[in-house]
Amino acid sequence: MSTTLFLLGEGFVRQALLAGAVLALLSGLLGPLVVGRGMAFAVHGTSELSFAGGAGALLLFGAGAVGWGALVGAVLVALVFGALGLAAHERDSVIGVLLSFGLGLGVLFQSLYTGRSANKFGLLVGQIVGVDTGDLVSLAVTGVVVVGVLAVAYRPLLFASLDPTMAAARGVPVRALSVAFAVLLGATTALGVQIVGALLVLSLLITPAAAAARLTASPLLATVLAVVFAEVAVLGGIVASLAPGLPISPFVAGIAFVTYLICRVIGSLRTRRRASRTRVPSSSTATSTSSQSALASQSPRPRS
Amino acid sequence: MAEDRTTAVTLSGAELRRGPRTLWSGLDLEIRAGEFVAVLGPNGSGKTTLLQVLLGLLPLSAGSVRVHGAPPARGSSAVGYVPQQRSLDPLTPLRGRDLVGLGLDGHRWGPGLSGRARRRAQVHAALEQVDALDYADAPVGSLSGGEQQRLRVAQALVGDPTLMLADEPLLSLDLARQREVVDLVDRRRREHGTAVVFVTHELNPVLPVVDRILYLVDGRFRIGTPEQVMTSENLSQLYRTEVEVVRVRGRIVVVGAEDAPVHHDGPHAVREEVGAR
Numbered sequence: 001m002s003t004t005l006f007l008l009g010e011g012f013v014r015q016a017l018l019a020g021a022v023l024a025l026l027s028g029l030l031g032p033l034v035v036g037r038g039m040a041f042a043v044h045g046t047s048e049l050s051f052a053g054g055a056g057a058l059l060l061f062g063a064g065a066v067g068w069g070a071l072v073g074a075v076l077v078a079l080v081f082g083a084l085g086l087a088a089h090e091r092d093s094v095i096g097v098l099l100s101f102g103l104g105l106g107v108l109f110q111s112l113y114t115g116r117s118a119n120k121f122g123l124l125v126g127q128i129v130g131v132d133t134g135d136l137v138s139l140a141v142t143g144v145v146v147v148g149v150l151a152v153a154y155r156p157l158l159f160a161s162l163d164p165t166m167a168a169a170r171g172v173p174v175r176a177l178s179v180a181f182a183v184l185l186g187a188t189t190a191l192g193v194q195i196v197g198a199l200l201v202l203s204l205l206i207t208p209a210a211a212a213a214r215l216t217a218s219p220l221l222a223t224v225l226a227v228v229f230a231e232v233a234v235l236g237g238i239v240a241s242l243a244p245g246l247p248i249s250p251f252v253a254g255i256a257f258v259t260y261l262i263c264r265v266i267g268s269l270r271t272r273r274r275a276s277r278t279r280v281p282s283s284s285t286a287t288s289t290s291s292q293s294a295l296a297s298q299s300p301r302p303r304s
Numbered sequence: 305m306a307e308d309r310t311t312a313v314t315l316s317g318a319e320l321r322r323g324p325r326t327l328w329s330g331l332d333l334e335i336r337a338g339e340f341v342a343v344l345g346p347n348g349s350g351k352t353t354l355l356q357v358l359l360g361l362l363p364l365s366a367g368s369v370r371v372h373g374a375p376p377a378r379g380s381s382a383v384g385y386v387p388q389q390r391s392l393d394p395l396t397p398l399r400g401r402d403l404v405g406l407g408l409d410g411h412r413w414g415p416g417l418s419g420r421a422r423r424r425a426q427v428h429a430a431l432e433q434v435d436a437l438d439y440a441d442a443p444v445g446s447l448s449g450g451e452q453q454r455l456r457v458a459q460a461l462v463g464d465p466t467l468m469l470a471d472e473p474l475l476s477l478d479l480a481r482q483r484e485v486v487d488l489v490d491r492r493r494r495e496h497g498t499a500v501v502f503v504t505h506e507l508n509p510v511l512p513v514v515d516r517i518l519y520l521v522d523g524r525f526r527i528g529t530p531e532q533v534m535t536s537e538n539l540s541q542l543y544r545t546e547v548e549v550v551r552v553r554g555r556i557v558v559v560g561a562e563d564a565p566v567h568h569d570g571p572h573a574v575r576e577e578v579g580a581r
Contacts, residue, residue: 156412162397170379217402
């Protein structure tokens with residue numbers, strides 16, 4: 001406890017907390033859209049390529065260039081994913097291909113690097129000592145850009161993400177927004193790679209939003225909850241990691257996971273209560289694809 | 305301006321080509337305010353493409369199109385659109401009222417912080433029109449196909465359109481739900497004078513409310529009232545094969561058209577979905 005309090009007074013810890021707070025804000029804002037678009041795997045792929053970019057920059061230009069390398073790697077690959085649009089099955093295989101390639105490159109760069117091993121390890125599992133004043137500036141710039149773009153484009157982005165056919169019919173540029181969203185996601189992922197590490201970026205971009213989705217179907221409330229959950233996970237994770245002197249990512253991932261479990265339980269209890277309250281189940285014909293199967297599904301079925 | 309009030313759509317000499325294929329040409333059609341026009345025809349005959357033209361998503365190859373006296377504008381709130389019934393993902397993070405709200409301003413840029421109260425009132429009114437207030441706060445993915453399609457109608461009505469375009473909105477609904485959706489659309493056009501262009505495979509669910517039919521087959525077409533268009537002679541000419549039209553108890557049954565040799569360029573030659581471009 002006293003160790004934790006002592007460390008909280010240190011400048012580098014304060015900087016880490018500040019960086020973590022910005023990262024959690026961006027993750028919470030983007031997370032519901034990522035979940036709505038079914039892009040969890042794309043986030044993972046982006047983070048591995050961001051890792052490769054960071055590792056390459058570390059090898060070629062030293063520790064000061066890691067942030068830029070991570071950003072370039074993430075944005076490049078995000079552009080590829082964004083251009084693929086929403087065709088899920090094709091997208092997944094391309095992500096798998098790029099992800100493994102990126103991971104391989106990253107491992108190569110790291111093996112060739114002969115400097116401090118903490119620099120290498122940090123890209124995979126996160127580090128807080130790595131955040132210096134320069135990083136804070138790039139973090140703040142990324143934060144302002146992401147929030148600014150969201151303020152302007154949030155409604156069309158939400159429309160295009162959750163109801164693409166209708167959005168296209170209303171003249172929303174679905175393709176262009178897909179690319180723009182991927183760039184925002186890439187920039188945020190690159191920050192995440194430097195703070196929580198490439199392996200656990202998902203615990204911030206997916207888990208809080210997935211937890212929030214269990215509690216509410218309101219996009220606004222889901223976003224607020226996702227931000228809160230992400231903040232709790234990051235700030236809590238950083239503080240909890242101080243005394244044991246362990247990497248922060250297991251703590252961040254652990255807190256996020258427990259939040260998710262709790263939300264899942266609450267959500268399923270609520271659904272059960274709602275189901276027992278409402279009238280006859282009316283969804284028996286909802287998903288049939290033709291009138292024939294609609295008729296078929298109305299025929300008596302044995303109930304177990 | 306007088307023309308704007310009474311004429312919703314004017315197509316003159318309209319032609320649409322996709323690659324080497326001409327979907328239709330020489331199409332002259334004027335749709336009055338409050339008129340219900342059903343668009344019939346086999347897959348790939350350019351029904352959905354016609355809606356894309358009216359939505360301003362696709363230009364004509366020749367001829368002219370005007371919606372309310374002006375060229376079609378993307379995202380115009382004067383035009384409402386109802387897509388095919390396709391059940392939404394059960395985990396779609398939207399409530400019914402969010403889905404309807406997206407129909408109102410989902411295409412607008414900016415934070416949209418002003419006019420929240422007015423927006424809420426408009427969404428409420430649209431939900432009320434389709435009698436969907438009971439489940440407006442439930443996740444859309446948890447609703448039945450009929451309930452989802454009511455929300456789709458509300459989504460199209462929320463901008464207070466004077467032209468409503470519907471693309472196979474009855475597909476995969478059972479007969480009772482089909483009738484409900486048709487009644488909603490019919491009530492809207494009677495009470496508000498909204499013109500309706502209703503693309504459908506099946507004529508019978510809309511037969512009681514339809515004013516005119518546009519029947520498209522492989523570049524050929526007929527326009528007129530159901531009595532004028534739905535004759536054995538007409539359809540035999542359209543399909544270029546022996547087709548018989550039989551009237552049974554107020555229903556129209558077409559025999560022979562389903563196995564008529566209708567030209568297809570494969571499933572991807574003509575996209576059947578407005579969103580897929």
